[in-house]
Amino acid sequence: MQTNLADFIKDTPEGREADSILRSCVHCGFCTATCPTYQLLGDELDGPRGRIYLLKQMLEGQEVTAKTQLHLDRCLTCRACETTCPSGVRYGRLADIGRGILEKRVRRSWLQRVQRLALRKLMAYPQRFWLLLGLARLVRPMLPATLRGKIPPKSPAPSWPPERHARRMLILDGCVQPSMAPSINAAAANVLDKLGISVIRAEQSGCCGALSYHLAAHDEGAAFMRRNIDAWWPHIERGAEAVVSTASGCGVMVKEYGDVLKHDPAYAAKANRISALAKDIGEILAEEDLSRLQKPIARRIAFHSPCTLQNGQKLNGLVERLLSSLGFELTPVAQPHLCCGSAGTYSLLQSELSQKLLVNKIQALEKGGPECIATANIGCWAHLQSKADVPVRHWVELL
Template structure:
């Protein structure tokens, strides 16, 4: 794709990066075949190719409007288009760059601004979110059935094992997961303990920064990233072999710290090191002898591979063989590449599209009559459970320890 960037952007690091991404696009349209929003809406501008044209127009200095913003807001950032692109176009990175610039050019209505601000000021902060969730649980009896379904029940978490092994990995504290499902990280720590690996909490770390960054609050997002690097760095210097995430969305963001902060003179090197150490929990288990974890009576499950795992981290097909080898029976899932509609804050900001995607995904997952639906990301877990009577768990919770 030929480009001629406007003066306001052409000599900036972001402009040069966007220009390189745009020039890789050959207009083939393969991406539209796997784009969930294009399949729902049938509008070229609600598919990757159309959105790339919109971003190109903005970067070349053409006028942008609220309609431009609407089509980009409808994008899930699921990156299914990246999986099918024969030219390797980094659409997700282009969208992040473009959204940041577009936010400065098109002012949203005040209610939309308030909504996005509230999400940014609540969800990334564990104490704030935990308090809000506790109040919501108290109010559950007076809420509608629809709202009740969105509030997870409180569940006890297993005890975190003591650090007793020579092999050690770090685990990011995270933001919503400690309040919504504290058992996930604890289960992962116990599973790793059985395999001879100690999981160390990254005290002082927290939200990976993805929520703010993908909502075009780039400075806020990178501040979270730098905070995490500072918190994790002493452990990295002491020889931690990996930074393990049980939330595939956080894992993807960790793997992109080096890319996002590559122009930061202070943090570029450390960010690259963090990205090189970042691993999904499935990547750790894939390299270990899992025989101690085989269950005598494994259940029949449908596995939902989050977009951040299969399209973002390019780890499609990582977890399913692990579960099969452990004796679980996996039911077939039609069109597993499609998004469930959670997509970070998408379920809040685009509820109608999100619910349509959820209904389609649950039909596919429940078709094989599983006893349980397993996934690898906290947002997907909560979103799927809000519409399903089948229990939804993180797959690591299904393993014995």
């Protein structure tokens, strides 16, 4: 694709990166076949090819309006288009760059500004979110059905194994998971303990930065990344083998720290090191001898592979192979590449589209008659359990 970027962007690092991505696109249209919003809406501008065209117009200095913003807001950033694209177009990165610029050029309504600010200032801070969740549980009967279903009951504090092994790994606590589903990281810690690996929760670490970054608050998101790097670095210097994530959405963000902070002279090298050490819990278990784990009672499971696991981390099929090798029976799931509609804050900001995707996903997951649905991301977990007729668990809890 030929480009002619405007003066305001062409000589900046982001401009050069965006230009390179745009030039790699040949507008073949293969991406539209796997785009969830294009399938729902049938509008070229609600598919990757159309959105790339809108971003190109903006970066070339043409007028942008709330219509441009609407079509980009409707994008899930599921990155299924990246997996399909024969030219390797980094659409997700282009969308992030474009959203950051668009946010400064098109003023949102006061309601949208309040919504997005509230999400960033409440959900990204574990203590604030814990208080918010506690309040939500008190008023749960009065909330709209779409919100009511997302509020899990309070669970007892899970048990963590002591740090007793020579092998050590850091684990990302994140922002909402410690309050919504503390059993997930505890399950990972106990599984790794059985394999001779101690799990470390670093003080002062927190949100991975994805929530702010994908809401176009790039500086704020980068600040969360730097804080995590500072919290993890002493442990890495003492030999921690990996930074483990049980939330695939957080995991893909940490793997991109090096990319986001590559122009920061104080953090670029450390960010690259962190990204190299970042591993999904599935990647860790795939490299270990799992014979020490107790074989589970055979059960039928429908596995929902999050977009961030399939398309972001390129680990499609990894968890399915692990579960099958451990004796679980996986039921067939039609169109497993389609997003469930969670997509971080998408289910709150684009609830109508999100609910349509959720209904379709639940039908596909439950059609095979599973005893439970397993997934690999806290956002997908919360979204799926709001509608599912069978229990929804993180897959590592089943081990």
